[in-house]
Amino acid sequence: MSWIVPDVAPPRSETFRRALQRQAELTKPAGSLGRLEDLAARLAAMQGSGRPSLERVWISVFAADHGVAEEGVSAYPPSVTREMCRVFVAGGAAISVLARQIGAVLEVVDAGIAEPLAGLGVVDARAGSGTANFTRAAAMSEAQRDRALAAGAEAASRARRYGAQLFIGGEMGIANTTSAAALACALVGVGPERLAGPGTGLDGAGVRRKCEVIGTALRLHGEALRDPAEILRRLGGFEIAALTGAYLTAAAASIPVLVDGFIATVAALLAVRMQPACADWFLYAHRSAEPGHRLVLEALGGEPLIDLGMRLGEGSGAAVAVPLLRAACALHNEMVTFTEAGVSGG
Numbered sequence: 116m117s118w119i120v121p122d123v124a125p126p127r128s129e130t131f132r133r134a135l136q137r138q139a140e141l142t143k144p145a146g147s148l149g150r151l152e153d154l155a156a157r158l159a160a161m162q163g164s165g166r167p168s169l170e171r172v173w174i175s176v177f178a179a180d181h182g183v184a185e186e187g188v189s190a191y192p193p194s195v196t197r198e199m200c201r202v203f204v205a206g207g208a209a210i211s212v213l214a215r216q217i218g219a220v221l222e223v224v225d226a227g228i229a230e231p232l233a234g235l236g237v238v239d240a241r242a243g244s245g246t247a248n249f250t251r252a253a254a255m256s257e258a259q260r261d262r263a264l265a266a267g268a269e270a271a272s273r274a275r276r277y278g279a280q281l282f283i284g285g286e287m288g289i290a291n292t293t294s295a296a297a298l299a300c301a302l303v304g305v306g307p308e309r310l311a312g313p314g315t316g317l318d319g320a321g322v323r324r325k326c327e328v329i330g331t332a333l334r335l336h337g338e339a340l341r342d343p344a345e346i347l348r349r350l351g352g353f354e355i356a357a358l359t360g361a362y363l364t365a366a367a368a369s370i371p372v373l374v375d376g377f378i379a380t381v382a383a384l385l386a387v388r389m390q391p392a393c394a395d396w397f398l399y400a401h402r403s404a405e406p407g408h409r410l411v412l413e414a415l416g417g418e419p420l421i422d423l424g425m426r427l428g429e430g431s432g433a434a435v436a437v438p439l440l441r442a443a444c445a446l447h448n449e450m451v452t453f454t455e456a457g458v459s460g461g
């Protein structure tokens with residue numbers, strides 16, 4: 116592949132150790148803030164600062180269309196991908212509302228929707244006009260895959276230039292739960308019945324059909340599904356490749372990544388298979404109601420922060436979890452120690 120997987124350095128272990136030490140000195144019974152303590156320490160280590168901060172949050176939503184949509188694997192028509200991009204920009208989608216609420220920068224990146232949306236403030240980083248139907252051929256060429264990975268890398272670089280303290284990637288692409296499930300089957304080595312779910316709302320018969328479609332693709336591509344870059348090329352989507360490139364580049368730039376739901380987590384798994392060192396930079400926001408998410412999280416050893424039965428994508432689950440991470444930072448930074456407060460027993 117011509118897109119070069121970046122080197123990724125580990126977070127600062129000495130900052131992590133000191134942050135845990137500070138947690139032990141704060142005016143509370145040892146360990147009583149539960150996972151918030153470890154989260155604050157991990158953010159401190161990633162940011163290389165004893166006082167972690169999440170004021171500057173960056174969200175890139177990557178959109179693209181999928182050839183496999185013609186197999187009838189989504190409850191909604193492919194035209195919705197493009198239509199929702201307008202709603203993201205106009206400010207009325209779930210992720211638009213949540214980005215405003217948490218004061219995040221939100222950009223929408225066209226990684227390859229069927230027809231371009233000119234002049235709407237959407238970032239043009241198109242790798243094609245939708246992927247090919249992967250039950251018949253590879254979803255994309257090598258050049259298209261590398262262009263889509265680069266589209267994500269460019270988004271992470273914009274986040275770095277902004278001074279982002281947290282990177283969130285979202286996605287929009289009708290039929291992308293089929294692509295994500297197929298990718299996860301190849302990466303984890305299990306059958307589609309364990310990874311395919313209702314997505315936008317298929318019924319039982321629809322999910323069975325989706326499993327058959329994925330089974331057909333896995334048989335077609337068979338032995339060629341041997342490394343993550345080739346698995347991505349054959350079964351992926353442009354927005355999933357862009358997420359993968361963005362996660363790798365954010366980790367390389369020492370920006371913590373908050374991973375969203377099922378599709379985003381499959382992109383995180385691709386990134387970790389390409390560059391294992393990036394795993395230390397990932398936090399998992401939520402457990403999606405899409406049933407396959409559990410298995411993909413397990414493959415990553417990821418412990419989600421919340422489980423609200425959400426199954427939307429767009430980066431919405433990650434945006435909802437930001438206030439929790441901000442609470443972890445505020446407690447870490449602003450609580451007093453036993454010594455400072457003159458409280459006994461610390």
Ligand SMILES: Cc1cc2ncn([C@H]3O[C@H](COP(=O)(O)O)[C@@H](O)[C@H]3O)c2cc1C
Pocket residue numbers: 188189190191195199286287288289290291292293313314315316427428429
């Ligand atoms: C109106 C609407 C808004 C969305 N926002 C995200 N998705 C989500 O649903 C799609 C994946 O589900 P499937 O594989 O079943 O098509 C993706 O676009 C995902 O981001 C949406 C879906 C719809 C219909």
Ligand SMILES: O=C(O)c1cccnc1
Pocket residue numbers: 292314315375376377378379403404405408425426427428429
């Ligand atoms: O978990 C997700 O990201 C998800 C689930 C269903 C549909 N779209 C996205």
